[in-house]
Amino acid sequence: MRISEFKNGKAEARYRTAYERALTRLLPDDRTTHDVPTGYGTTRAYQLGPATGQPIVLLPGSGGNALMWHAYLAPLAERHPVLAVDTVGEPGASVQSAPVKDGRDAADWLEELLAALDVTGAHLVGCSYGGWIALHHRLRHPGRTARLTLVDSAGLADLAKGFYRWIILGGLAALAPRPLRPSLARKLGNSAILDEELMSLLRASTGFRRRLPLATTLTDEDLRSLSTPTLALLGERSALHDAAGTAERLHRLAPGVTVRTVPGAGHSLTTDAPQDVLEAILTPLPHRAG
Incomplete structure (x- = not known):
């Protein structure tokens, strides 16, 4: 299997310049930068907040990196140690060196990263593809994490038929002239295209x-085995899956999982409803017997 990489040196240089510019503009200056060797490549992670407390580990969605969480870092770091990760194999500052073949590999990569940084009792927060990685990590390495927050996570139900069309149209909308983007964002239900810094980074990642x-x-068996306190936050209008059907599946198979559906929000939940997502991350989950 092949690994993720830039098509040539020019494409990589273009992206690195855009990434460093966005990093300087978006992330707090008091961050600590880690470049951690793993069996799948060197992984970039940014650490903020106090030295003690339950660590919050932020995993981005597909095509994204730690910078997608920029609006969340300061409020989260007021209360918790925060680790924002550039997933290996995604465009960012991490550099992949070996294939990630499946969810087991993705889980093992994350375990290597967290172990190297001595992160225990973590609260994993995964958006979309990052939620899928968080789920597999919990299944394969159950002792490392104490809580999961899944932000319109992949893996909870089958993909909706129009999801890839939504992805393609969102990418095209990001290339549209800036005055047109608000109306396109409303039509597509994708507020992420209004984040100019991240869209500039997305455009730079075309290579x-x-x-x-x-x-x-x-699988049903996997969901039944979820015992870690877990919150599944769903966008009512998600293009990823049918929110009502996903909620029903979780209630049926994983009654210990707390499910919340955000009215009017779509798959771009972190930008559609940032206050709802922030409160969901910071609010303790209700105790569930058994």
Whole structure:
């Protein structure tokens, strides 16, 4: 299997320049930068917040990196140690060196990263593809994490038929002239295209060849085995899956999982409803017997 990489040196240099510019503009200056060797490549992670407390680990969605969480870092770091990660194999500052073939590999990569940084009792927060990685990590390495927050996560139910069309149209909308983007964002239900810094980074990543596995749906048995306190936050109008059907599946198979559906929000939940997502991350989950 091949690995994710830039198509040539020019494409990589273009992206690195855009990434460093966005990093300087978006992330707080008091961050600590880690470049951690793993069996799958060197992984970039940014650490903020106090030295003690339950660590929050932020995993981005497909095609994104730690910078997608920029609006969340300061409020989260007021209360918790925060680790924002550039997933290996995604466009960012991490550099992949070995294939990630499936969810087991993705889980093992994350375990290597967290172990190297001595992160225990973590609260994993995964958006979309990052949620899928968080789920597989919990299944394969259950002792490392104490809580999961899944932000319109992949893997909870089968993909909606129009999801890839939504992805393609969102990418095209990001290339449209800035005055047209608000109306396109409303029509597509994708507020992420209004984040100019991240869209500039997305446009710079067109020379990146992503070769990570598809986020397959977890089995019934996998969902039944979820015992870690977990919150599944769903966008009512998500293009990823049918929110009502996903909620029903979780209620039926994983009654210990707390499910919340955000009215009017879509798959771009972190930008559609940032206050809802922030409160969901910071609010303790209700105790569930058993």
